[in-house]
Amino acid sequence: LVQAVVAGKGPLVSKTVKDVRFRTQYGAAVIAVQREGRRVHEHPGNIRLQAGDVLLLEAGPSFMSNKVQQDRSFALVAEVKDSAPPRLRMLIPALILTVGAYVCYMAQLSSLFGTAMVAAILMVVFGILSESEARNAIPWGIYLTIASAFGIGTALVNTGVAGAVASFLVKIGNAVGLGDAGLLGAVYISTVLISQLVANNAAAALIFPIAMGAAEKTGTDLVLMSYTIMLAASAAFMTPFGYQTNLMVMGPGGYSTLDFLIFGIPMQIVLWIATTIYLVSPFWICWLATFVIFAAASAFRIVSDLKSDKEKTL
Numbered sequence: 001l002v003q004a005v006v007a008g009k010g011p012l013v014s015k016t017v018k019d020v021r022f023r024t025q026y027g028a029a030v031i032a033v034q035r036e037g038r039r040v041h042e043h044p045g046n047i048r049l050q051a052g053d054v055l056l057l058e059a060g061p062s063f064m065s066n067k068v069q070q071d072r073s074f075a076l077v078a079e080v081k082d083s084a085p086p087r088l089r090m091l092i093p094a095l096i097l098t099v100g101a102y103v104c105y106m107a108q109l110s111s112l113f114g115t116a117m118v119a120a121i122l123m124v125v126f127g128i129l130s131e132s133e134a135r136n137a138i139p140w141g142i143y144l145t146i147a148s149a150f151g152i153g154t155a156l157v158n159t160g161v162a163g164a165v166a167s168f169l170v171k172i173g174n175a176v177g178l179g180d181a182g183l184l185g186a187v188y189i190s191t192v193l194i195s196q197l198v199a200n201n202a203a204a205a206l207i208f209p210i211a212m213g214a215a216e217k218t219g220t221d222l223v224l225m226s227y228t229i230m231l232a233a234s235a236a237f238m239t240p241f242g243y244q245t246n247l248m249v250m251g252p253g254g255y256s257t258l259d260f261l262i263f264g265i266p267m268q269i270v271l272w273i274a275t276t277i278y279l280v281s282p283f284w285i286c287w288l289a290t291f292v293i294f295a296a297a298s299a300f301r302i303v304s305d306l307k308s309d310k311e312k313t314l
Contacts, residue, residue, distance in 0.1 A: 001080040002028065002059045008051040010073040018045045026073075028059035056080075090128045097122055152206060167217070180220045184228045185276045187211045191232035192268060196239045204233040224279050231275050238264035 006012050012020060017030050030044040034054040040047050049055075052075075101119035105112045123129045129137075172186040187207065195203035207229055215225040240246045240260050249255065278286045 001031070002057045003076075003078050003080060004055045004057055004074040005076040006049050006051055006053045006055065007073055007075040010051075010075075012049045012073050013051050014048060016046055016048050026057075026059070028057040030055050031058055032056040087128070090126075093126055094123065094128050097126075097128075148202070154209075167214075179280075180218070180224070181276050181280045183214060183218055183220055184224065184279055185272065187214065187225065187228050188232040188272055188275060191229055192235055192238070192272070195233045195236040200233040200236050200243065203236075204229050207233075227279060228275070231271075235268060235271050238268055 033040045101115040236243045240250045
């Protein structure tokens, strides 16, 4: 799908789609027309176009390559992101390459990076992905954010700030008197507070050297500390700026920052306590507790549904 804005002095002004034989001339079909922010509820072929109209087009490759006609007829042309139909005929080759990459990695024939890179290159060679699709699939913004955060983290270590903060976290953990649980809980809270202000990837990269330094000082398991950072950085729902989806629902849902705080803080407290308990508890206890919680929630839901159905019948 392509969006095109009708140029003010182009050949489309004051003409209908049928008059200019749009499909034949441009290699595209007009699906809908938007004028002054509202859709024109007529058959697209009968609409007399005006300057500034936005056309939603189903176009082939020839439309985007026909630069001369585009320059005279349209003021702006942009492809609608992720609007291309799925290439189902490439499903089986894509699955074979993906599974093959994982099999080669599990067989220790190469590293995960190497097998993934070879699979990606073969997908482009076989036409499963175009070169532009492969290039656009790389989230450069995330990589730059993480790289910058690593740079800041290194600066914190070199200047001694990371060590000072780590010592402070250790003191908090010892003051609580809960051993590893106190330190893990302190790191969790610190990571959560940072992730409410910056991207969760950057928050994890910033807190990582500090948390590892604190773990080494107290002899805490580094794997448990990594899990703490991972879980805390992903729990960014106390502010609308913590994660992209928060901002996405804020406007349509009519939510305010206060709403996120009111509902997010209690959820964060529950997650903080549950995460800390799960990390320091034996593995089988965690699974048993999870099963009991889900079983109780399912039973409560079934009982509630039965009661509501009974009330409806009465």
